[in-house]
Amino acid sequence: VLGGGDVGRHFRPRRLTPTHHWAKAQGAVFVEVGQWMRAQYFARAGETHWRQSVDREARAVRGAVGLCDVTTLGKIDVQGADVGEFLNRLYCNMMATLKVGRVRYGLML
Known part of the structure; x- marks a missing residue:
């Protein structure tokens, strides 16, 4: 149960990723996504413009590595004998x- 002054159109729960506090300390600009x-x-x-930051980050990743x-990407949990065929x-x-315990990117129809 959530309670407090934020109700109706003011109610906006926020979920934080595992790297949120680190990212905030590194000067991240955040966007709300679902x-x-x-x-x-x-x-x-x-x-002075977001594009400067994005371009710098893209150059850094192309030349080295990124994280x-x-x-925030969607995840589903499916179970049962025919789960492979279903997916x-x-x-x-x-x-x-x-295999169980593995992940794979896929294009959902």
Whole structure:
């Protein structure tokens, strides 16, 4: 149960990713995505427009490595004997071959 002054149109629960506090300490600018507060980009001193930050980050990743917290991406939990066939009918790629405990990106139809 959630209670308090934020009700009706003012009620906006916020979910934080595991890297939220780290990202905030690094100067992240956040965007709300499906109740998740996701780091959109990391502004640095002297960057007056978001595009400057994004371009700098893209160059850094192309030249080295980057980190992306995908907590905000959708997840589903399906169970049962025919789960592989069920997922094969929902996705373009084969899901029936996916082992338990593994993940796979897929395009849902």
